[in-house]
Amino acid sequence: MKDFFAEAAVLLSYPQNLVRLLVRLVLAYGFAKPALMKINNLKETVQWFESISIPFPLLSAYLVSGIELMGIVFLILGLYTRMVSVLLACVMLGAILFVHLQYGFSVADNGFEIPLYYFIFLIFLASYGAGKYSLDRVIFKDGTDE
Template identity: 50%
Template sequence: MLLGLRLVLAYGFFNPAIMKLKDISSIAEWFESINIPLPVLNAYLATGTELLGAILLTLGLLNRWISIPLIITMIVAIVTVHWGNGFDAGDNGLEIPLYYILMLLTLLSFGAGKCSLDQFLKLNRIKN
């Protein structure tokens, strides 16, 4: 179950991160237009967090740690972009980022699960 949750989240973060990476200057301009401070820095931070998050979630590595900045990224997205559009995902509302936050909170609470690099490394430490 946790593997499925991780893979869904990784997929959900990967494509937006790649889209941002391809045109980071436009993202920075958009961030500036919606009054996000230090738009260039925050464009790189959001993109880097989403890309690193997708990789770590896929591997099941450091999922508790990466969940925190991903949750913060989703909260910022809700406050700056989605809140005014209501709840429905079809209206660019806060539905999807809210679901992501709930899934990330699950990983923060339970870890990456049995099918993860974290678990593999933990078992190897116990054996040694």
């Protein structure tokens, strides 16, 4: 039985780099619409941030919009994945605390369920890197031991 589990572990490790690529692409897609809405309506974003008591709303709007926009590009390319994942995870923590927490967990009630999932996947990428199919591997040799 021990051999069976060892063989299963090896077999299940083969698609890990495809999973990392898929996680990066899905996260980038998920950030696209909110990031573009913030960028295209920056004045309204600042007003909204101010209305929900986000500190330094003008600076925060620029930072969040910039991090999300750059994050999309870097996640797709698999470039600086660990660093950008940490920054995006911080954005997700802010979204949970300032926007979604008051509504509970359920996504149906605008709760923090989806930002929490994004946060978990971003921490996964920050911990394990972008994988084999990334510029991180090509440029920085991050992930060559896998």
